[in-house]
Amino acid sequence: MHLLHVSMIISDLEKSAYFYENILGLKRDIRPDLDFSGLFYKLGRDQQLHLMCVQNPYQDCTKPKHGGRDRHIALAVNDLQQTCKKMTQENITYTLSRSGRAALFCHDPDGNAVELCEIP
Numbered sequence: 696m697h698l699l700h701v702s703m704i705i706s707d708l709e710k711s712a713y714f715y716e717n718i719l720g721l722k723r724d725i726r727p728d729l730d731f732s733g734l735f736y737k738l739g740r741d742q743q744l745h746l747m748c749v750q751n752p753y754q755d756c757t758k759p760k761h762g763g764r765d766r767h768i769a770l771a772v773n774d775l776q777q778t779c780k781k782m783t784q785e786n787i788t789y790t791l792s793r794s795g796r797a798a799l800f801c802h803d804p805d806g807n808a809v810e811l812c813e814i815p
Contacts, residue, residue, distance in 0.1 A: 700735075700743040701768050703807045704751045708732050710804040711746050718785055719770065719809070744768065751805070761790050762800030762808030775799065775813035 705711040712734060715721045721736040724743055732748035759765045772778045775797045782789045782801060792798035797813035 698742055700745050702745040702747055703768065703803070703805075704753070705733075705746045705748050705803070705805045705807075706751060707804060708734065708746075708748050711748075714803050715744070715746070718781060718787065719811075738770070758806055758808075761793070762802060762810060763790075763793060765808040767800065767808035767810050769798075769810040769812055771814040772811045773813070773815070775811070778811050778813075 715734070715736060716723070721738070721744065724735040724737040726733065726735040734746045736744040736746075738744055779789070779799060782799070787801050789799045789801040792800070792810075792812075798810055800808060800810050802808055
């Protein structure tokens with residue numbers, strides 16, 4: 696058994712595309728014609744991230760400020776210092792991992808928590 700994809704709810708396709716493509720550097724993957732808007736991104740050999748532009752049933756939930764205490768997706772980065780610099784340049788608030796690992800937590804435009812871990 697292995698992971699195939701992770702799905703996250705978004706509200707604005709353009710804002711999300713900018714975040715996941717220009718900030719995180721993900722590449723779009725082929726997406727079938729579905730009855731809602733969304734984006735698929737390739738992660739690794741055969742994994743994907745699915746962004747679904749649908750009504751958010753969790754919009755009124757209080758989320759923790761630190762993404763490590765919330766549901767989140769964790770992605771590997773090569774250089775955490777460069778990633779922090781990019782986040783600062785784009786005015787994206789982030790917190791460093793509380794475990795001492797080389798990792799940060801941020802939120803996408805819809806408040807979905809994203810962990811970025813340095814994997815040399």
